[in-house]
Each structure stands twice: as structure tokens, then as C-alpha cells.
Amino acid sequence: MSSQGSLRKDGRTFNQLRGMVCDRGLLHRADGSAKWSQDGTSVLVGVYGPKNMPPKREDPEKAVLEVLWKPKSGIQGPEEREAEIILRRTLEAVVLAPLFPRAGISVVVQVIHDDGSLLSCAINAACAALVDAGIPMTGLLASVTIALAKRDDGAGGGAHLQLDPTREEQDGAQATVCLALETTPKAATSNGSVEGEAVVTSTTRGAMAIEEYLEALDRCRMASRTINAFARLSLDKAQRRLELPGT
Amino acid sequence: MLQPEGPAPSLDEAAAKLAEAQAILQSSTASLPLVCLGDAIDLGADAEGGVMKGHGTMMAGEAQLQATVCGLVERVNKLVSVRALKGRYTAQVGDVVVGRVTEVAQKRWKMDVNGKQDAALLLASVNLPGGVQRRRTNVDELNMRELYQENDLISAEVQQINQGDGAVALHTRSAKYGKLQGGQLVTVAPYLIKRLKQHFVALAAPLDVGIILGCNGYVWIGSKDLVDAGGRDEDEGMEAAGPSGQVDLQLRERMCRVANAVRALAALGLPVHPPAIVEVCNLSGLLRVEIKDMLGPEFLAQVAYREADRRQAEGDAQPMDH
Numbered sequence: 353m354s355s356q357g358s359l360r361k362d363g364r365t366f367n368q369l370r371g372m373v374c375d376r377g378l379l380h381r382a383d384g385s386a387k388w389s390q391d392g393t394s395v396l397v398g399v400y401g402p403k404n405m406p407p408k409r410e411d412p413e414k415a416v417l418e419v420l421w422k423p424k425s426g427i428q429g430p431e432e433r434e435a436e437i438i439l440r441r442t443l444e445a446v447v448l449a450p451l452f453p454r455a456g457i458s459v460v461v462q463v464i465h466d467d468g469s470l471l472s473c474a475i476n477a478a479c480a481a482l483v484d485a486g487i488p489m490t491g492l493l494a495s496v497t498i499a500l501a502k503r504d505d506g507a508g509g510g511a512h513l514q515l516d517p518t519r520e521e522q523d524g525a526q527a528t529v530c531l532a533l534e535t536t537p538k539a540a541t542s543n544g545s546v547e548g549e550a551v552v553t554s555t556t557r558g559a560m561a562i563e564e565y566l567e568a569l570d571r572c573r574m575a576s577r578t579i580n581a582f583a584r585l586s587l588d589k590a591q592r593r594l595e596l597p598g599t
Numbered sequence: 600m601l602q603p604e605g606p607a608p609s610l611d612e613a614a615a616k617l618a619e620a621q622a623i624l625q626s627s628t629a630s631l632p633l634v635c636l637g638d639a640i641d642l643g644a645d646a647e648g649g650v651m652k653g654h655g656t657m658m659a660g661e662a663q664l665q666a667t668v669c670g671l672v673e674r675v676n677k678l679v680s681v682r683a684l685k686g687r688y689t690a691q692v693g694d695v696v697v698g699r700v701t702e703v704a705q706k707r708w709k710m711d712v713n714g715k716q717d718a719a720l721l722l723a724s725v726n727l728p729g730g731v732q733r734r735r736t737n738v739d740e741l742n743m744r745e746l747y748q749e750n751d752l753i754s755a756e757v758q759q760i761n762q763g764d765g766a767v768a769l770h771t772r773s774a775k776y777g778k779l780q781g782g783q784l785v786t787v788a789p790y791l792i793k794r795l796k797q798h799f800v801a802l803a804a805p806l807d808v809g810i811i812l813g814c815n816g817y818v819w820i821g822s823k824d825l826v827d828a829g830g831r832d833e834d835e836g837m838e839a840a841g842p843s844g845q846v847d848l849q850l851r852e853r854m855c856r857v858a859n860a861v862r863a864l865a866a867l868g869l870p871v872h873p874p875a876i877v878e879v880c881n882l883s884g885l886l887r888v889e890i891k892d893m894l895g896p897e898f899l900a901q902v903a904y905r906e907a908d909r910r911q912a913e914g915d916a917q918p919m920d921h
Contacts, residue, residue: 383687402687402715404701412764448657448667453764455715483636486686488655488667491637535637536659587635591669591684 360514360521369496369516369575374476374586376484382460384485388477390516392467395474397481398460405456414449416456421474424463435461435471442475442495442532442553448488457487468519469497471530471555476579483587492583493552494576495532498568499525500560513568515575527558529565531572535580549573613896620903621867624910632672634681640664640672642679653680688713688789688815690767694757695798697784697813698769700747706740708747710755713789713815714767720747720755724770726777752779754811754819775799779811781846782821785858787865789816793872799825800873806880808853810861810873818861818871820854822846852890856880859893866894867903878905 359365370391379385382398389395402415409416419440421432443459459481461474475495482489499517502524514521522528532553556565634640642650642664652664656679659665666672668683690696690712698710701717708720722743727733747753754776755769771777798812801823811819846854860879864871879902883890888898 384685404709404711404715404717452715454766483669484685486668486670486683488683489636490657490667491665536665584635584637587669588633591633591635 362518366513367515367571367574369578370518372476372579372582374480374583376480376586376590382481382485384481384483384487386477386480386484387464388473388480389464390467390469390473392465392518393469393473394464395470395477396462396464397474397477398462399457399478399481399485399487400460401457401485402452402455402487403458405454409456410454412453415447415452415454417444417447417449418456418458419443419478420458420460422460422462424466435474438471438553438555439474439478442493443478443482445552446479446489446491446493446534447482448490451488457482466519468499468517468522469530471495472497472516472532475532475553476583480583480586484590491534491536492580493532493534494549494579494583495530495553496572496575496579497522497528497530498572500527500529500558500564500568502526513564513571515571525558527556527560527564529560529568529572530555531569531576533573533576535576549576613900617896617900617903620900620907623907624867624903634666634669634672636666636669638666640666640679640681649677651678653678655681655683684790685788686790687715690714690718690757690760691794691814692757692760694794694814695754695811696757696769696815697752697754697779697811697817697819698815700749700751700753703743703747703749708743708753710753710769712767712769712813713786713817716764716766718757718767718769720753720769720771724758724768724772726772726774747778752784752819753777754779754813779819779821779825782809782819782825782854783858785818785820785861785865787816787818787861787871788868789814791865791868791871792816792818793870795872802857802873802877802880805884806853806857806877808850808857810857810876812871812873820858820861822850855890856883856893859883859890863893863899863902867899867906869902869906 373389375387377385378387379398382400384399385397387394387396405416417440419436421428421436423432459478461478463470472495475493479493496515497517499514499521501512501514517525531551533549534552535549639659640656650664652658655666655668655670656664657667664679666681668681670681670683673680673682696712698712698718700708701711702709706722709717710720712718722740725746733739755771756776757767758770759768792812792814794814801809807823809821809823809825857876857880860876861871863879864875869875882901882905883893883898886901892898
């Protein structure tokens with residue numbers, strides 16, 4: 353392999369995330385909202401609630417989460433339905449729903465542009481929007497997608513794992529792994545021990561070897577720390593912007 | 600710092616000025632014990648004595664508390680809680696709220712009070728017009744719409760909160776509560792409204808309007824007689840309580856000025872309370888700012904500078920103790 357082989361088409365290394373941007377509180381009518389962009393991929397999420405639910409849908413034990421996935425254009429297809437379910441299950445793992453019995457929380461996802469790693473971007477955006485809405489959660493989520501490039505055009509020794517793939521890389525990949533990890537403060541304090549990030553969601557597409565999956569998992573763990581650090585920084589900034597009434 | 604005269608600065612300049620003023624305000628929050636979601640809460644020396652987890656916290660490990668919301672750490676002896684800055688209204692018994700009827704149900708009105716669920720106003724906990732005793736009949740329940748209809752705005756008090764599911768029950772068993780008419784509603788974030796001794800406030804002349812500061816962030820701005828000490832006239836009942844029909848132009852303008860003052864405070868994230876509202880209104884009068892310009896960046900910057908000056912003076916007098 354030539355030396356150029358260590359770089360991807362957009363100039364990133366195989367282990368490099370795209371630049372992230374997070375804006376909060378963009379929607380006026382929603383309780384919380386966030387726009388999360390990873391270069392070309394961009395998602396806007398609005399959170400409504402906890403709010404009243406029609407009696408048919410309410411749960412006397414906990415808040416009901418509902419996720420609405422709006423594609424960039426057109427109407428929902430089966431893929432969007434699947435994304436809805438994955439996102440809902442992921443969020444249910446971190447939201448402290450039993451605090452709000454009989455209430456409901458709506459998460460509306462609007463895809464602005466899809467340039468690969470869309471589900472990861474949506475999970476990150478949804479987490480930011482939930483925080484913006486002041487909904488209690490057990491921890492912050494960080495989601496990463498990894499694409500396994502076809503063996504014949506990748507370098508050997510695991511170099512064919514592409515972190516945060518673009519649409520092109522994703523379409524040409526042999527398999528993709530999308531992982532959502534939850535970071536607990538234990539992990540933050542104990543110098544990043546590997547047990548700190550708990551896998552909340554793992555969805556894969558295509559075929560891969562077990563070793564490849566484990567390698568991908570490891571890289572996602574590393575990347576999730578970067579994402580988490582970024583999310584925390586942007587949260588702290590946003591928070592100081594709010595003024596405090598005296599007690 | 601006040602510039603009533605001189606050429607009007609351009610919009611960009613005004614925006615830059617506003618950003619600068621906000622930065623000054625922000626600097627006063629630097630020392631506050633703010634935490635982010637997922638952060639371990641620093642318990643300091645008290646950790647050995649044991650702590651109790653309050654709202655917005657959860658146990659992580661044996662003697663470690665973790666924040667589940669972003670906000671301000673508050674401690675009362677051993678109880679540690681995190682107060683979220685954003686989020687919907689959490690009711691407390693005795694709060695004055697302003698709500699909108701969403702549904703007329705069996706023996707109750709469902710009200711939107713910006714809470715986690717709709718609140719219920721029971722037919723048994725309202726005063727009938729004229730103070731007559733209610734007869735518990737079916738006819739009575741059928742006539743509920745004559746009292747309050749869907750989309751009516753009502754001022755009420757929180758009577759009870761169900762311990763199990765957090766359902767809120769309201770009552771209007773006082774002459775001062777009831778339907779609101781002939782004014783306007785401004786909604787702000789609930790955390791901006793502090794609990795005061797008096798939530799029905801009559802602003803003195805020249806403003807001469809009445810405001811109801813609902814703890815749920817719904818602020819009603821209406822005529823002064825709604826709020827005046829006597830409350831609603833018992834004989835008139837609630838139907839005629841608001842100024843019926845026309846509201847004269849001058850009163851409307853005064854109401855709009857107050858409403859925009861509330862919006863200006865909310866836009867800057869400053870607490871909304873009567874002295875602050877009056878001050879903003881006075882400032883707008885002093886600078887001869889028109890009502891429609893009160894939400895522009897120029898005026899907001901002036902309000903922010905005012906607040907920054909006030910805090911500076913306060914900080915010089917006594918160290919901050921949040």
C-alpha cells in the first residue's frame with residue numbers, strides 16, 4: 353500500500369471523527385431542541401415534554417417516550433420506522449422515565465442532510481435536546497458509526513475500519529456498526545477505564561468477523577470519549593448563558 | 600451609560616453591544632455551583648457524614664452522587680439536590696397559576712399549566728358566580744361550559760398534588776381567582792418567576808395596570824381592577840370580572856408596554872418580578888423607546904447594562920451568596 357493509503361478521500365485518517373457542531377435551544381415552541389452536525393450530516397431534534405398524554409397511551413408507572421423521524425423529504429418508509437424504534441429504545445435506556453408517571457415525552461427528529469453516520473448523529477442530537485429540555489437522565493450518550501471497508505481496497509491490520517464514515521464510505525462498505533455508549537462519572541474519574549462506557553445500543557449491517565467487531569467496539573469507545581468531552585463543553589457553555597434568579 | 604440622544608447605532612453595533620452586556624451578566628454566574636448531567640457532585644468534607652439524594656441526583660457507587668439534570672447544586676443539611684434551570688413547571692401547593700382550559704371533562708376542567716401533565720380544576724372547587732351554593736345535580740354538570748369553556752384563561756391556585764402520580768388539582772375558591780378577559784398573556788420560562796408574597800400586583804400610575812405572575816411562567820397583564828384589593832365583585836360574579844367589551848386605547852398601550860417589559864426581561868433571562876418590570880418600563884420611558892422597539896437589541900443592551908450595574912453595586916456592598 354502506498355503512503356496515501358493511510359488517508360481517506362476527505363483527508364481524514366481512519367481513526368478520525370468529522371468536526372462536530374452542536375446548537376441548542378433553536379426551536380421556540382419546543383421544551384428543548386438541538387441541532388447536531390458532523391460535517392455533511394446534520395440533524396435537528398425537538399423535544400416536547402414531559403407533557404400530558406391521551407389516556408389510551410399513558411403508563412401509570414412511567415413516562416412514555418415517542419420518537420418521530422422525519423426524513424429529509426418525502427414520507428416515512430420502513431427504514432425510518434426502524435430508526436425510530438432503535439432511537440426510542442436507546443433513549444429509554446438513559447431517560448429516568450419513572451419520575452414522570454402518566455406523562456409523555458415526544459422526540460421529533462428532522463433529518464437536514466445525510467452524509468453517512470446518520471443514526472449516530474441523530475442519537476447524539478436527541479441526547480443533547482433531552483438535556484436542553486431539562487429531562488433527567490442517568491448519563492450522556494455518545495454514538496459512533498464505523499464502516500468496514502472491503503478487504504481488497506483497504507490496508508491490512510485493521511486499517512480498513514473507518515470511523516464516522518461518509519455516505520460514500522458507508523455505501524461501499526462491507527459492513528457497518530453503529531454503537532451508542534453511555535458514559536458514567538465513574539469512567540470520567542477513574543482515568544478512562546474501559547468499563548466506564550456501557551454499550552446501550554449496537555446495530556450492525558453486513559457480515560464481519562468477531563475480532564473485527566471487537567476492534568470496532570474498542571475504537572468506538574475511544575471516539576465516544578471525544579464526543580462526550582465535546583458535548584460536556586458545549587453544555588457548560590450553554591448553561592452559563594442562562595441567568596439565575598436568586599433563591 | 601444611558602444614551603437617550605445622539606444618532607441611532609446600526610443593528611450590528613447594537614447586537615455587538617448586547618452581546619457585550621450579556622457577557623458582563625454571565626461573568627457574575629462564574630462562581631455558581633453549576634453541574635452538568637452525568638457529573639459527579641463534589642460533596643466536599645461532608646461526604647463522611649453521609650448525604651441524602653434529592654431531586655436531580657442519583658447514587659453512583661456507594662458514596663457518590665451524580666447529577667441527572669444540568670443545573671444548580673442546592674444543599675439543605677444532608678440533602679443534596681440539583682435544580683434544573685430549564686424544564687417545565689413543577690407545582691407546589693399554594694402556587695398561584697394561570698392556565699388555559701384544554702378540555703371540559705366529567706365534573707372537572709382539564710387545564711394546561713405548562714406542567715408535566717394537565718392540571719384538573721374540579722367542579723367542586725370553584726366558586727359559582729354570585730357566591731351561590733352549588734346544587735349537586737346532573738344539570739349542574741351539564742352547564743359547566745357556561746362557567747369556563749375550552750381555551751378560556753383562568754387564574755387559580757394549586758390545591759393539592761397527588762403524591763403517587765404528581766397530578767395537580769387546582770381551586771378557584773376565592774374572589775380573586777377566575778376567568779381572565781381583556782388583557783394579554785405572556786409566557787416565560789417558569790424558573791424566571793420567583794415565589795412572592797403577592798402574585799396579584801397592581802402597578803402604580805403611570806403604568807396603572809394589573810399583572811398576575813403565575814408561578815408556572817404564564818403572566819397575565821390586564822386591567823387594574825382585576826387585581827385590586829377588593830378582587831372580583833361578588834355580585835357581578837366572574838363573568839363580568841374582566842373589562843367587558845372594549846378596552847380603551849391608552850390602557851392597551853400601557854398593557855403592551857408592561858408586556859414587552861416582561862418579554863425583554865425573559866429574553867435576557869432575568870427574573871421577572873414587579874420591581875424589575877417597573878424599572879424596565881421606566882427605563883423605556885426615560886429613553887423614549889417606543890413600545891414596538893422594546894424588544895430590539897439596543898434597548899435590551901440598555902436593560903442588560905442596567906442589571907450589570909446593579910449587580911456590581913450589590914457585589915461591592917456584599918459578596919455574592921448564591
